Amino acid sequence: MAASIATSAGFSLSAGKQYLHAGIGRVSYNVRVPTLKGTRTGALLRPGLAQSQRLGLSASRRCRVVCSASDEPDKAPTDWVAVAKEMQEKAQKKLEESGKKIADGRKEEISYVSPQERMRDMEQEAAGSFELANPSSMELFSPSKINVFLRIIRRRDDGFHELASLFHVIDFGDMIKFSKTPTARDCLTTNMKGVPVDETNLIMKAFKLFREKTGSEQHFWVHLKKSVPAGAGLGGGSGNGATALWAANQMCGTNIDDKTLQLWSGELGSDCPVFFSLGAAYCTGRGEIVEDLETPVLSLETPMLLVKPNLFCSTPAIFKALDLDSRSTEDPLELLRRLKDSGKPTQELTVNDLEQPAFANLPVLKSLKQRLLAEGRKKYDAVWMSGSGSTIVCWGSADAPNFLYDEDDWEDAVIQPARLLVRKPGQWYQPYNEASISGRGDVDKYGEGLTGMDWLEQAGFTENP
Numbered sequence: 001m002a003a004s005i006a007t008s009a010g011f012s013l014s015a016g017k018q019y020l021h022a023g024i025g026r027v028s029y030n031v032r033v034p035t036l037k038g039t040r041t042g043a044l045l046r047p048g049l050a051q052s053q054r055l056g057l058s059a060s061r062r063c064r065v066v067c068s069a070s071d072e073p074d075k076a077p078t079d080w081v082a083v084a085k086e087m088q089e090k091a092q093k094k095l096e097e098s099g100k101k102i103a104d105g106r107k108e109e110i111s112y113v114s115p116q117e118r119m120r121d122m123e124q125e126a127a128g129s130f131e132l133a134n135p136s137s138m139e140l141f142s143p144s145k146i147n148v149f150l151r152i153i154r155r156r157d158d159g160f161h162e163l164a165s166l167f168h169v170i171d172f173g174d175m176i177k178f179s180k181t182p183t184a185r186d187c188l189t190t191n192m193k194g195v196p197v198d199e200t201n202l203i204m205k206a207f208k209l210f211r212e213k214t215g216s217e218q219h220f221w222v223h224l225k226k227s228v229p230a231g232a233g234l235g236g237g238s239g240n241g242a243t244a245l246w247a248a249n250q251m252c253g254t255n256i257d258d259k260t261l262q263l264w265s266g267e268l269g270s271d272c273p274v275f276f277s278l279g280a281a282y283c284t285g286r287g288e289i290v291e292d293l294e295t296p297v298l299s300l301e302t303p304m305l306l307v308k309p310n311l312f313c314s315t316p317a318i319f320k321a322l323d324l325d326s327r328s329t330e331d332p333l334e335l336l337r338r339l340k341d342s343g344k345p346t347q348e349l350t351v352n353d354l355e356q357p358a359f360a361n362l363p364v365l366k367s368l369k370q371r372l373l374a375e376g377r378k379k380y381d382a383v384w385m386s387g388s389g390s391t392i393v394c395w396g397s398a399d400a401p402n403f404l405y406d407e408d409d410w411e412d413a414v415i416q417p418a419r420l421l422v423r424k425p426g427q428w429y430q431p432y433n434e435a436s437i438s439g440r441g442d443v444d445k446y447g448e449g450l451t452g453m454d455w456l457e458q459a460g461f462t463e464n465p
Helices: 049-055 080-103 115-127 202-214 236-252 258-265 315-320 332-342 355-361 363-375 452-459
Strands: 003-006 011-015 020-024 027-035 038-040 044-047 062-067 137-155 161-181 187-190 219-225 280-284 289-292 304-308 382-385 392-395 414-418 461-464
Touching: 137 236, 137 332, 161 236, 161 304, 161 332, 161 414, 202 219, 202 236, 202 258, 219 236, 236 258, 315 355, 355 363, 355 382, 363 382, 363 392
Parallel strands: 027 062, 187 219
Antiparallel strands: 003 011, 011 020, 020 027, 027 038, 044 461, 137 161, 161 219, 161 280, 280 289, 304 392, 304 414, 382 392
């Protein structure tokens, strides 16, 4: 059975049948496993082409770790536990030194006495990894958001728009794995086609911003398991950037408070600061001025349905097409007050000034909203578009009308149940269940349900005698 282990020093080990596979950052290791009868050379593993591309490996950045034991059985140690404990500190130091040398492209051989005992020690260490002040790896939920109402106040001289909106974080989101890397650059991989993995991604921008603000030189390896589609009006990319900024702060132990992180995140994008609220916020300015609503305005228990057709809405294009004369005249503070009083959104209160330009550019989006209103009349309290689109929010039920499944026009639509989500101070958001990260997009099944050689074969490793 395969086991995956993370340590506070930033290393991971995966145990297969008669071998260990170890990684430091983006470095691959080959291991020979000893027994009491001597050193048995197990399967020596080398990254295949697909795995090398995924990890960014090159031949000069490979390392062999040799676990040696006596070739004579009668001279082999009998108290493996005592030997392993004695070697643990020395081995850990060598691993750390190796990680630094690997970053410079040099090879290193490391000697172990008992990798089995070392694995057990590291399992115990991994079990408490999230108790550490600055863990070397973590996996976080990256939520998205909806706009319950969105008023555009005016067009500013700098080209941006002044807005007033009730934002709320929701439990539909992505999963992101973070690890420290000894290399001098960040590395991002993802499961979804079309998602940029270069410096234009908000995750990468968040790391750069963090280093600029704190003076840290730490870099990160990240895998983004994406479910929230782009061009949806749900702020999925903004949530990724905010989550990365929070993770960097935790992993580096810099202890920057949430209010400061919220202020910094405004440099990443207008939607990022809301994720540093406790979940519900009244936002003004470009969206970066956040008034945290400590008591949620709406029920956290009420389900909703998100329907995102296979249409992409460009936020700049939608704002550019906005006709200021066609805006609502509702006072946003009055909308907020009425929502607090009623405890639930109604059709009259879910005003979105960006529906007009979005529907003008994408008439099918307007038709979808009208049809959801008509067929969900007995189920939904309100139906409206979130942000700049193209997601339609149906509040009051997670049940989808049959036409979304029966008609070919909606075959590629994301149809996602969701609920409002909050967090506690000092903690990040947690999804309610696996449905929060399901989606109906290109979801990665990499390595799920596989162990041993089956996992390695799918991961792209080749076996060398």
